[in-house]
Amino acid sequence: MIEVENLSKYYDGFCAVNRIDFSVQKGEIVGLLGPNGAGKTSTLRMLTGYLSPTSGNIRVKDYSIRDDALKIKHLMGYLPESAPLYRAMLVYDYLDFVARIRGLDEDKRKNRIRALSELCGLTEIMHFSIGELSRGLRQRVGLAHAMMSDPEILILDEPTSGLDPNQIVEIRDIIRRAAKEKTIILSTHILSEAEATCDRVIIIHRGKIVADDDTRTLSEISGLDQVVALALRHAPAEAAAERLRGIDGVLDVQETGKFDGETLELKVRCREGSDPREAIYKSVKETDWVLLELHQETQNLETIFRELTRED
Amino acid sequence: MRPLIGIAGKELKDYFVSPIAYIVISVFLLVTGWIFFTTFFLFNQADMRNFFNLLPMTFSFVIPAVTMRLFSEELSVGSLETLLTLPVRFSDVVMGKFVAAVLFTAAILAPTLAYPLAISLLGDLDWGPVAGGYAGALLLGAAFCAIGLLASALTRNQIIAFILGAVICFSLTVIDKMLFFFPDSLLGVIAYLGAGTHFENIAKGVIDSRDLLYFFSVTFIGLYAATLAMQER
Numbered sequence: 001m002i003e004v005e006n007l008s009k010y011y012d013g014f015c016a017v018n019r020i021d022f023s024v025q026k027g028e029i030v031g032l033l034g035p036n037g038a039g040k041t042s043t044l045r046m047l048t049g050y051l052s053p054t055s056g057n058i059r060v061k062d063y064s065i066r067d068d069a070l071k072i073k074h075l076m077g078y079l080p081e082s083a084p085l086y087r088a089m090l091v092y093d094y095l096d097f098v099a100r101i102r103g104l105d106e107d108k109r110k111n112r113i114r115a116l117s118e119l120c121g122l123t124e125i126m127h128f129s130i131g132e133l134s135r136g137l138r139q140r141v142g143l144a145h146a147m148m149s150d151p152e153i154l155i156l157d158e159p160t161s162g163l164d165p166n167q168i169v170e171i172r173d174i175i176r177r178a179a180k181e182k183t184i185i186l187s188t189h190i191l192s193e194a195e196a197t198c199d200r201v202i203i204i205h206r207g208k209i210v211a212d213d214d215t216r217t218l219s220e221i222s223g224l225d226q227v228v229a230l231a232l233r234h235a236p237a238e239a240a241a242e243r244l245r246g247i248d249g250v251l252d253v254q255e256t257g258k259f260d261g262e263t264l265e266l267k268v269r270c271r272e273g274s275d276p277r278e279a280i281y282k283s284v285k286e287t288d289w290v291l292l293e294l295h296q297e298t299q300n301l302e303t304i305f306r307e308l309t310r311e312d
Numbered sequence: 313m314r315p316l317i318g319i320a321g322k323e324l325k326d327y328f329v330s331p332i333a334y335i336v337i338s339v340f341l342l343v344t345g346w347i348f349f350t351t352f353f354l355f356n357q358a359d360m361r362n363f364f365n366l367l368p369m370t371f372s373f374v375i376p377a378v379t380m381r382l383f384s385e386e387l388s389v390g391s392l393e394t395l396l397t398l399p400v401r402f403s404d405v406v407m408g409k410f411v412a413a414v415l416f417t418a419a420i421l422a423p424t425l426a427y428p429l430a431i432s433l434l435g436d437l438d439w440g441p442v443a444g445g446y447a448g449a450l451l452l453g454a455a456f457c458a459i460g461l462l463a464s465a466l467t468r469n470q471i472i473a474f475i476l477g478a479v480i481c482f483s484l485t486v487i488d489k490m491l492f493f494f495p496d497s498l499l500g501v502i503a504y505l506g507a508g509t510h511f512e513n514i515a516k517g518v519i520d521s522r523d524l525l526y527f528f529s530v531t532f533i534g535l536y537a538a539t540l541a542m543q544e545r
Contacts, residue, residue, distance in 0.1 A: 048397040073399040080397070084390030088330060089322075100318035101398050145394065 001026045001183050002047070002153070007056035009042045009207075016042040018207035019056065026152075029179055031198030031215075032187040035309050039207040040187040041081055044157050047185070048078040060153070077151040081158045083142030087131030091122060091141055094130060095148070102149040116144040120174055136167030143174055154178065156186040160193060172197055191305055205309040228268045228277055229256075231293035232284065235264050240289070247283055249274035263292065315400040319408025320415070323382065327416050332381075340374050340420050348427070358435030360428060364445040364515040368485040368508050371449075371456050376477030378416055379460030380470045382409045383542065387468035392542075406539045410454075410461055417453035421446065440517040448514030451527040452507060456481045458534025465541040481507075484530075 002024040009017040017039040024030050032040045045051040047058055049069040058065040060072045086094060095116065099109040117123045120140045125133065130141060139159065146154055159175065160168040175184065175197060188194055194201050195215060203211040232240055241253040249271050257265035270276055277294060284291050327333040348363045355362070386392040395405065428442045456477075463477035464470075488506025491499055503509065507530070510523040 045393070050393050050397050070399055070401065073397060076397070078394075078397040080390065080393045082390075084394055086322075086326075086391055087389065088326060093325075097318060097322050098398065100321075101315045101400060103314050103399075142394075 001028075001061065002185075003059040004043075004047070005057045005059070007043070007046060007058060008054045009039070009046060009051065010054045015207055017046070017053075020204070020207070020209050022202055022209060022212055024183060024185060026183055027181065029184045029186070029197060029199045031194035031201045032185060032204060033189065033191065033194050033201050033305065034187075034204035035189060038204045038309070040189075040204055041157055043204070044078075044155055044185070044187055045080075048076055048155055049073055050078075050080075074149070075151055076153045076155055077146035077148065078155045079139075079142045079146040079157060079159060082135075082162065083138050083145075085130045085138065085141060085145065088129060090127055090129050091133075092126040094141065095144055098145050098148045104149070112148065112150075116147060119147070119177060120144045121170070136163050136170070139163065139167070139171060140174065143171070143178075147178055152183060154182055154184045154186075156184065158187055158189070160188070160190065168193075203305060203308055210308045211304065226270045226274065227297040228270060228280065229293065229295055229297055230266050230268065230280065230291065232264045232266070233262055233290040233292055235287070235289040237264055240264060240266065243283055243287070244268055244280065247276050247279045249276040249279070265293075267297075315398070315404040316408045316411070319395075319400070319405060320411040323409050323412030324415055327378075327412070332378075333416065333419070336374060336378060337420050337423065340370065341423055344370055344424065345427075358431050358437045360431065360437075360442055360445060361515075363424070363427060364441075364449070365512070367445075367449055367515075368452060368511050369482075371452060372481035372485050373478050374420065375413075375417065375453060375456040376460040376463065376474045376481060378420075379413050379457055379477060380464055380474040382413065382461055383464040383538075384468050384470040384473045388470075402539050402543050406461065406465075406535055406542065410457055410535055413457040413461065414450070414454050417457060418450060421449055421453070441515065444517035444519070445515040447519075448511050451514065451524070452511045455507065455527045455530040455534070458531040458538070459484075462534045462538040462541065465538040484508075 004020060004022050007017060007020050008015070020039075020043065032043065034040050042051065046053050046065070049065055049072060053065070058072075060075060063071045065072055089097070092113070095113045096109060099112060104112055117126060120143050122137075122140060122144060125137060130138060133141065143156075143159070146156065154175075156175070160171050163171065172193075175186070186197070198215055201211070201213065201215050202209055237255055237258070241255070244250055244253045244266070250268055251271055252269040254267045254269070255264065256267050259265075268276070268280065275296070277296060281291065281294065344363065344366060347366055348360075351362060383392070386395065396402075425446075428437060428439070431437050432439075459480050460473075460477040463480065464473040466476065467473050484505065484507040486506075486508070488503050488509050491502060494502050504526070507526075510526045513520055513523045
């Protein structure tokens, strides 16, 4: 559906996007993840034809962004970051304007606006001017704007940034409802966001792709070892480390903290695929130490993200 | 064509839902009315020559005020991004805004039609120059709108857009009255650049292809440059 080939963008010599390649299949929900200034917005702006790439190409279906930008724009709905809409316009007028430009007929226009206002929860605010709306509401108007022509591809730049938790859930619901049979690319720097909504995650750092995989695979195979964290009371540090190292599957033991002189916090690095928690419990039971805490640290996107985008 | 009409309609509506339209129209009528009628009865002539003579001067300040927000506002709010990622051509956007500005200029001029009507009651008014004057006013207005649009596409600050537009329009208006500053060899070219003379010719009722060509070229150059300025990212 979408092929990005060797795409770069320079601003006055500053490299915002550095030769990235990826492709998106029909029906996928792809999350573009990265710290601020990683090149997410630049990438999306090039995808939507707002910026022209310095080098490289983007193909959508059979169209190239360099020759058929207009045709590509017909296939796409785009919500820019923080929904910059005409503040002086009424919500209804604005949606009507977008529908006109999208080339919808008079009667189709009314139906589409009605359907969208229900989908995005705008029925109550149709007669407000956009400038009066709260951020969350404006974002919803922006979503309606993006979905006006029922496009095959939806591109959303930080659709939930700056919203309160309730609004985030609302926007996510709208996206999920709209997601059927649509290809969606959304950017975010909130990891739980990507985990919750995306099938696939592309992590960008300093203009380069550092990871590109299914959300689930990425969480499982991260190239990082499994880590078990535990807290012990009345355990001498040396003896505890010694005992734990003797357990099958344990690679290394690290002391991470000590409280009141008697509570010891440890991190146990284990071989991939092994789960020595049971063995650890049994081993500790043989002593007179008290086991306060024992849990496996999940390798969620958060850890991977931090690992991959660490500033060295 | 549809996006163009949509954009023009939206911009025109924007003028009239905000107070800008009414303020600009009132100021224009006040200034032209005052300057025109203070001397009108002294000349004791039933014509509108004075009104049209002043028009390039007033237009070079009024029209940049009309056009200054067209792109600058979109640039500063960021809404240009939402607009340009809709399926529109750059030319549709520029032309749509241009058409709205020209129609608004016509709306500014419309109330002044009361002047010739009033004058024709007072004396024997020759309608030829009046018709020529209004036609010329629209051509001049269109050319200045194109310049104002270009100024607006260059900056996200509306005040800078206004000043830049006004400076260019004002220079074009007065340049052929300042010929004594220029060397002889350039006189012909500079005189042709001045908007004032071309407008006066048409306002006399003389339709010359050179004058028409002048206004069409200025309009075209302004719009084309605005398109390029907007495209350059």
